[in-house]
Amino acid sequence: MLIRKLFKFEGAHIVRNCSTRRCAHSLHGHSYKVEVLLQADALDHGQMVYDFGLLKGHVRDFIDAFDHAVAFWEKDDPTYIQQCKQFSERWISLPVSPSAEQLSRVFFHLLDALLTSTDMANGESGVCLHSIIIHETDTGYAQCFREDACNPNMGAFELKQIRFSEPIQNEWADRQMFARLLAGERFTNEPPA
Ligand SMILES: Nc1nc2c(c(=O)[nH]1)N=C([C@H](O)[C@H](O)COP(=O)(O)OP(=O)(O)OP(=O)(O)O)CN2
Numbered sequence: 053m054l055i056r057k058l059f060k061f062e063g064a065h066i067v068r069n070c071s072t073r074r075c076a077h078s079l080h081g082h083s084y085k086v087e088v089l090l091q092a093d094a095l096d097h098g099q100m101v102y103d104f105g106l107l108k109g110h111v112r113d114f115i116d117a118f119d120h121a122v123a124f125w126e127k128d129d130p131t132y133i134q135q136c137k138q139f140s141e142r143w144i145s146l147p148v149s150p151s152a153e154q155l156s157r158v159f160f161h162l163l164d165a166l167l168t169s170t171d172m173a174n175g176e177s178g179v180c181l182h183s184i185i186i187h188e189t190d191t192g193y194a195q196c197f198r199e200d201a202c203n204p205n206m207g208a209f210e211l212k213q214i215r216f217s218e219p220i221q222n223e224w225a226d227r228q229m230f231a232r233l234l235a236g237e238r239f240t241n242e243p244p245a
Pocket residue numbers: 067070072075080150151152153188189190191192
């Protein structure tokens with residue numbers, strides 16, 4: 053069975069080298085929608101695949117990191133990167149360009165690592181990330197499945213190459229959550245306070 057939780061954020065980017073000139077050469081924003089699809093063939097003690105409320109902790113914080121933030125490719129022009137950092141305190145440096153396709157891969161890697169690092173507390177069993185859908189506009193979306201997240205033809209990267217600015221991390225309920233994830237620490241899926 054599949055369940056789906058929808059998140060939203062307002063984000064800014066430039067996608068270099070794409071065919072659409074406005075997209076490649078002008079900083080612009082989108083009201084993104086992110087669909088997180090989870091899969092399991094068993095139910096927890098509440099007869100759910102995974103309580104939607106559990107996704108309002110670390111998962112929501114990782115997605116909300118991109119809200120009112122500029123996401124840029126680490127290989128973009130150093131002057132552009134320097135100015136992004138200078139004029140936006142909320143920035144995210146990515147090892148891939150921030151197209152809808154690559155953002156869906158970034159979220160897949162982040163949330164998959166989080167889910168596999170989480171000890172289940174209410175009988176959840178075999179819950180895995182099925183896919184991530186990123187709606188960049190009302191009319192266009194990208195959907196990342198596991199095979200896409202790991203596809204070297206789309207650009208291999210590691211989570212440690214993602215950088216969240218300090219002001220973004222300061223807003224997380226668990227300021228250390230990304231560092232803990234990178235360090236391989238375990239999380240529990242207790243409901244957020
Ligand atoms: N496959 C992709 N194509 C485009 C992406 C992308 O991430 N993946 N991104 C863009 C731009 O960011 C652009 O702002 C969105 O493009 P588009 O859908 O053309 O946006 P419009 O609002 O102009 O389109 P409507 O048809 O009016 O909704 C470009 N392409």
